[in-house]
Amino acid sequence: MAVLDHISSQEAMALENKYGAQNYHPLPVVLTKGEGVFVWDVEGKKYYDFLSAYSSLNQGHCHPKIVNAMAEQAQRLTLTSRAFYNDMLGRYEKYATQYFKFDKMLPMNSGAEAVETAIKLCRKWAYEVKGIDINKAQIVVCKNNFHGRTTTIISFSNDPVARKNFGPYTDGFIKVEYDNLKQLEDVLSSEENVAGFLVEPIQGEAGVYVPSENYLKAAKALCEKYNVLFIADEVQTGIARTGRLLASCGNCSCPKKDCSGTPDVKPDVLVLGKALSGGLYPVSAVMANNDIMNVIQPGNHGSTFGGNPIAAAVAIAALEVVKDEELAENAEYLGKLFRAELNKYIKTSNIVKLVRGKGLLNAIVINDDEDSDTAWNICLKLRDNGLLAKPTHGNIIRFAPPLVMTEEQLLDCVSIITKTLKEFES
Numbered sequence: 454m455a456v457l458d459h460i461s462s463q464e465a466m467a468l469e470n471k472y473g474a475q476n477y478h479p480l481p482v483v484l485t486k487g488e489g490v491f492v493w494d495v496e497g498k499k500y501y502d503f504l505s506a507y508s509s510l511n512q513g514h515c516h517p518k519i520v521n522a523m524a525e526q527a528q529r530l531t532l533t534s535r536a537f538y539n540d541m542l543g544r545y546e547k548y549a550t551q552y553f554k555f556d557k558m559l560p561m562n563s564g565a566e567a568v569e570t571a572i573k574l575c576r577k578w579a580y581e582v583k584g585i586d587i588n589k590a591q592i593v594v595c596k597n598n599f600h601g602r603t604t605t606i607i608s609f610s611n612d613p614v615a616r617k618n619f620g621p622y623t624d625g626f627i628k629v630e631y632d633n634l635k636q637l638e639d640v641l642s643s644e645e646n647v648a649g650f651l652v653e654p655i656q657g658e659a660g661v662y663v664p665s666e667n668y669l670k671a672a673k674a675l676c677e678k679y680n681v682l683f684i685a686d687e688v689q690t691g692i693a694r695t696g697r698l699l700a701s702c703g704n705c706s707c708p709k710k711d712c713s714g715t716p717d718v719k720p721d722v723l724v725l726g727k728a729l730s731g732g733l734y735p736v737s738a739v740m741a742n743n744d745i746m747n748v749i750q751p752g753n754h755g756s757t758f759g760g761n762p763i764a765a766a767v768a769i770a771a772l773e774v775v776k777d778e779e780l781a782e783n784a785e786y787l788g789k790l791f792r793a794e795l796n797k798y799i800k801t802s803n804i805v806k807l808v809r810g811k812g813l814l815n816a817i818v819i820n821d822d823e824d825s826d827t828a829w830n831i832c833l834k835l836r837d838n839g840l841l842a843k844p845t846h847g848n849i850i851r852f853a854p855p856l857v858m859t860e861e862q863l864l865d866c867v868s869i870i871t872k873t874l875k876e877f878e879s
């Protein structure tokens with residue numbers, strides 16, 4: 454069989470099952486093509502993508518502007534490594550830092566690498582600027598966090614599936630409850646060696662937990678009080694997903710198009726990934742101002758592919774699309790509509806307890822046990838009815854469509870979802 458011969462869904466799944474490590478449990482559907490909010494399987498059936506590769510495809514599948522930027526750059530120069538300068542990286546760094554209003558950025562590839570970078574940056578800042586004793590720095594993290602899959606990152610996860618039998622674990626992390634300011638202040642006031650507070654503005658993988666209105670702002674104020682870096686992991690929540698350029702922007706009333714207002718929270722360290730490339734390429738970054746970023750000196754940190762010319766070209770185009778197409782505004786508008794429509798349904802539903810979220814990062818909670826397979830079965834039915842979504846836990850289904858969706862498409866999706874849920878009502 455030639456590698457590019459057409460294969461059926463059954464054949465494609467059998468290949469993955471036989472030759473691939475079984476580190477995922479995919480929904481049984483085999484995709485071959487994507488465009489905007491739609492994907493097609495190898496048998497030609499069309500679906501709404503309601504996951505967007507975990508919020509990587511905010512700009513939609515195969516956005517022509519980003520694809521062109523990538524193709525043009527791929528024909529000119531793909532990789533120099535950072536051993537040499539290239540003519541794209543500086544342009545990208547200028548564009549992205551002005552876009553997010555930081556002095557400097559450090560480019561990486563995956564989200565986990567960017568989180569690792571933020572941890573290293575925070576520790577080095579702790580020793581060289583804050584003056585914490587060597588190897589004593591602690592970073593406060595939240596329970597039920599998801600920050601990626603490296604050995605250090607899973608060291609401070611409390612998900613047994615992600616952690617078990619991967620020890621020994623990395624020290625230097627203190628866990629507090631998410632959305633609990635008292636616990637945060639207790640740790641910050643009693644522990645001398647805290648260097649940073651690493652937090653997701655909305656806990657995505659945990660099941661789209663939106664914290665209380667004032668939480669991020671108050672947590673940032675505590676960090677300032679105790680001279681601790683506020684590190685926002687916006688890998689999933691960033692780049693317009695929650696109806697703001699960043700979820701940290703909160704209720705800032707600025708016209709999001711040019712982002713001239715004051716965000717609710719300005720992180721000291723910002724971690725981005727996923728939609729930074731519009732889903733074309735692994736592109737991640739850490740942003741900070743000079744007083745923090747300048748602790749990183751030549752040789753301290755790096756990545757062969759980090760900041761490569763294709764990544765730079767792709768990320769500039771992906772960020773331009775977010776502004777040109779007003780994706781934050783669209784996510785805000787459609788998100789409200791989505792939750793309002795679902796809430797109408799939930800009023801009379803036994804199977805769905807609630808819908809929660811911000812912008813187009815939402816989840817429904819199924820009225821069943823955490824370890825039931827109801828959410829999975831609902832996702833299978835959604836697939837049959839032309840919409841792809843995935844449970845985050847046994848009883849939570851995340852809904853995160855591309856932000857380029859129209860109102861008509863969104864309402865079509867709402868009717869697919871409610872029609873499907875009806876089949877599960879008892």
Ligand SMILES: *Cc1c(COP(=O)(O)O)cnc(C)c1O
Nearest residue numbers: 563564565599600601686688689
């Ligand atoms: C997806 C995700 C990561 C990890 O990104 P990868 O590209 O999968 O390494 C980190 N933090 C958050 C909040 C994420 O959602």
